[in-house]
Amino acid sequence: MTTLTGPVPPGLLNELSRSRSGELLHHELSARWPETADSLDAIARYAMVPAGKFLRPVMALTVAEAVGGNPEDVVPAALAMEYLHVATLTHDDIIDGDTVRRGRPTVHVAYGMSEAIVTGDYLIFSAFAAITASRASGSRAVAESIAVLAEAGSDLCRGQILEAELVDDLTAGVGKYLEMARLKTGALFRAVCHIGALLGGAEETQAAALAGYGEDLGVAFQIRDDLIVFADPAGTVDKPTTSDLVNGRPTLPVLMAYEAADVARRQALSSALARRSANAPEFEEFRRALIDTGAVARCHETAGAYGQRAIQGLAGLEPSGSVDVLTEIVRWAVTTEP
Amino acid sequence: MTTLTGPVPPGLLNELSRSRSGELLHHELSARWPETADSLDAIARYAMVPAGKFLRPVMALTVAEAVGGNPEDVVPAALAMEYLHVATLTHDDIIDGDTVRRGRPTVHVAYGMSEAIVTGDYLIFSAFAAITASRASGSRAVAESIAVLAEAGSDLCRGQILEAELVDDLTAGVGKYLEMARLKTGALFRAVCHIGALLGGAEETQAAALAGYGEDLGVAFQIRDDLIVFADPAGTVDKPTTSDLVNGRPTLPVLMAYEAADVARRQALSSALARRSANAPEFEEFRRALIDTGAVARCHETAGAYGQRAIQGLAGLEPSGSVDVLTEIVRWAVTTEP
Numbered sequence: 303m304t305t306l307t308g309p310v311p312p313g314l315l316n317e318l319s320r321s322r323s324g325e326l327l328h329h330e331l332s333a334r335w336p337e338t339a340d341s342l343d344a345i346a347r348y349a350m351v352p353a354g355k356f357l358r359p360v361m362a363l364t365v366a367e368a369v370g371g372n373p374e375d376v377v378p379a380a381l382a383m384e385y386l387h388v389a390t391l392t393h394d395d396i397i398d399g400d401t402v403r404r405g406r407p408t409v410h411v412a413y414g415m416s417e418a419i420v421t422g423d424y425l426i427f428s429a430f431a432a433i434t435a436s437r438a439s440g441s442r443a444v445a446e447s448i449a450v451l452a453e454a455g456s457d458l459c460r461g462q463i464l465e466a467e468l469v470d471d472l473t474a475g476v477g478k479y480l481e482m483a484r485l486k487t488g489a490l491f492r493a494v495c496h497i498g499a500l501l502g503g504a505e506e507t508q509a510a511a512l513a514g515y516g517e518d519l520g521v522a523f524q525i526r527d528d529l530i531v532f533a534d535p536a537g538t539v540d541k542p543t544t545s546d547l548v549n550g551r552p553t554l555p556v557l558m559a560y561e562a563a564d565v566a567r568r569q570a571l572s573s574a575l576a577r578r579s580a581n582a583p584e585f586e587e588f589r590r591a592l593i594d595t596g597a598v599a600r601c602h603e604t605a606g607a608y609g610q611r612a613i614q615g616l617a618g619l620e621p622s623g624s625v626d627v628l629t630e631i632v633r634w635a636v637t638t639e640p
Numbered sequence: 641m642t643t644l645t646g647p648v649p650p651g652l653l654n655e656l657s658r659s660r661s662g663e664l665l666h667h668e669l670s671a672r673w674p675e676t677a678d679s680l681d682a683i684a685r686y687a688m689v690p691a692g693k694f695l696r697p698v699m700a701l702t703v704a705e706a707v708g709g710n711p712e713d714v715v716p717a718a719l720a721m722e723y724l725h726v727a728t729l730t731h732d733d734i735i736d737g738d739t740v741r742r743g744r745p746t747v748h749v750a751y752g753m754s755e756a757i758v759t760g761d762y763l764i765f766s767a768f769a770a771i772t773a774s775r776a777s778g779s780r781a782v783a784e785s786i787a788v789l790a791e792a793g794s795d796l797c798r799g800q801i802l803e804a805e806l807v808d809d810l811t812a813g814v815g816k817y818l819e820m821a822r823l824k825t826g827a828l829f830r831a832v833c834h835i836g837a838l839l840g841g842a843e844e845t846q847a848a849a850l851a852g853y854g855e856d857l858g859v860a861f862q863i864r865d866d867l868i869v870f871a872d873p874a875g876t877v878d879k880p881t882t883s884d885l886v887n888g889r890p891t892l893p894v895l896m897a898y899e900a901a902d903v904a905r906r907q908a909l910s911s912a913l914a915r916r917s918a919n920a921p922e923f924e925e926f927r928r929a930l931i932d933t934g935a936v937a938r939c940h941e942t943a944g945a946y947g948q949r950a951i952q953g954l955a956g957l958e959p960s961g962s963v964d965v966l967t968e969i970v971r972w973a974v975t976t977e978p
Contacts, residue, residue: 341801341802342797342798393757393758393761396754397757397758416734416735417801419731419734419757419760420731420735420801422757423760423761423764423793423797424793424797424798426761426764426765427790427793430768430786430789430790431787431790433786434784434786434790440779441779441782441783444783444786445782445783445786446772448771448772448786449769451768452766452768452769452772453765453769456762456765456766456769458761459758459762459765460680460762463679463680466754
């Protein structure tokens with residue numbers, strides 16, 4: 303079995319975004335949302351371009367290639383994954399009151415709340431429209447892909463509600479957290495891989511295995527996102543280290559620490575979460591507590607277990623460069639290297 | 641050619657909601673969103689049940705029957721039209737700050753703004769999922785229906801942005817208004833009829849003609865909605881008579897009056913719209929001005945022209961009870977009878 307202990311290529315995600323698949327996607331994205339776009343399309347372009355890491359669409363193409371399909375046929379559907387992702391970010395930013403994303407004002411700050419709600423809706427519709435543009439794969443694969451995307455979208459919504467229920471609740475438990483991660487992050491990666499496989503021409507069993515790969519990978523990603531703020535307090539990470547704490551979100555290491563803690567430490571964890579702010583010494587104390595109780599280590603183990611299960615989803619594929627990339631993405635997900 | 645001057649059956653829309661098609665739909669709606677629903681499904685149920693006039697899903701079944709299809713196969717897809725409609729209402733109510741709908745608190749008032757945004761998204765995903773459940777019609781018809789629904793959804797979003805641009809703008813002109821009505825109201829009726837036809841087994845030409853019927857009917861509906869507040873100030877209508885005025889929305893009669901008015905009357909219309917309120921005498925004065933300039937009459941003529949065009953979209957169908965119903969709906973749309 304492939305192990306997860308091998309080295310991760312440095313800058314893997316940036317490499318992928320610059321690969322041939324990445325280039326195909328960037329080209330199609332610019333064609334779909336040109337600079338000349340006006341009105342609603344201009345707002346959608348603002349939300350979409352410049353693209354982020356582009357991980358979801360690149361993975362859809364990589365999966366299509368791994369099952370023997372022609373990635374070029376899958377480009378519109380692959381971009382649909384990014385549309386849906388950005389749609390949820392646009393609505394999430396309203397819900398969370400976030401004002402900055404990727405160094406720019408969020409859509410509702412730049413254009414207004416009403417416009418941001420409508421733009422998120424528009425991107426959802428655009429995602430479904432883009433799937434139907436992948437006609438080369440046949441109507442049946444398209445209809446199945448639509449069902450997969452609709453289910454993933456519904457799961458994302460359920461995950462959003464579950465995440466809100468978890469705020470300030472340290473007693474929620476690891477199980478509820480993992481269900482939230484499966485819905486909120488796993489579901490879209492599941493759809494990315496399932497749809498990449500269906501439109502790439504995979505048989506049902508293979509497509510289902512790849513869907514499982516995507517879901518497990520997505521949960522590992524979510525855990526990685528929780529862990530990265532504890533990994534290297536001096537390093538640069540994508541989000542402010544105190545973001546989850548300030549929002550009262552009990553992430554996996556916090557829930558694991560709480561489960562294992564005595565009364566005094568539970569009290570300390572509750573206070574840290576209820577404070578809704580953290581200066582540098584407070585955050586360092588919080589970080590040390592999670593490391594000292596072994597919660598961070600146990601979290602790494604959990605991510606590793608999801609990673610191992612993800613790898614198993616690739617077992618039925620012929621060895622290829624695409625399969626190597628899918629394996630490397632799992633390796634990346636279970637470390638906190640940049 | 642069928643004329644539009646015949647009598648409209650009294651309470652037509654209520655009759656349709658209680659017809660066999662209506663019963664099928666109500667049954668399926670209760671099964672899909674049962675009383676036992678919890679969390680996100682409970683909010684979605686609150687938004688959906690009890691259903692309104694149910695016009696869109698009933699029309700989808702009626703069209704499927706009119707082209708020789710089995711309405712029972714189309715029930716999930718017909719309900720998808722209602723999901724999408726309610727999704728847009730849920731988001732619109734946030735945008736407009738409306739607190740009451742059908743006599744109950746709107747979703748964002750009852751559950752919170754974040755929950756209302758997520759519920760609207762969830763209903764959009766549920767709509768696409770429901771279309772894929774109409775597999776009896778074959779994958780090709782399903783894939784085409786998805787493309788039609790996605791396009792209609794995108795048009796709704798464009799209509800929403802265009803409507804916002806029209807606020808307070810009396811110089812926008814009738815053309816821009818009619819484009820807004822086509823996008824905001826025509827698009828969903830177009831999809832209702834197009835999808836009903838596709839899933840009912842219609843050929844492409846017939847489906848396109850029925851799509852045209854739906855779009856023209858939708859525009860007539862929007863004009864009817866604008867006119868009804870001027871028809872019978874003492875009568876009971878669904879919305880407050882001053883709603884458009886208070887929101888600074890120049891409806892079709894207002895734009896028509898403005899186009900034909902001299903400087904003094906233009907000034908009066910601008911003031912009425914800018915005031916953002918209207919007591920009974922002010923509204924009566926406004927109403928009289930629109931009637932006296934002939935704007936209300938011209939508006940009726942425009943609705944009638946759309947109605948005539950809608951009727952032409954039915955020309956290729958075999959005479960049947962379903963076609964009679966589709967014709968009666970047009971008659972209803974071009975009058976302001978209750």
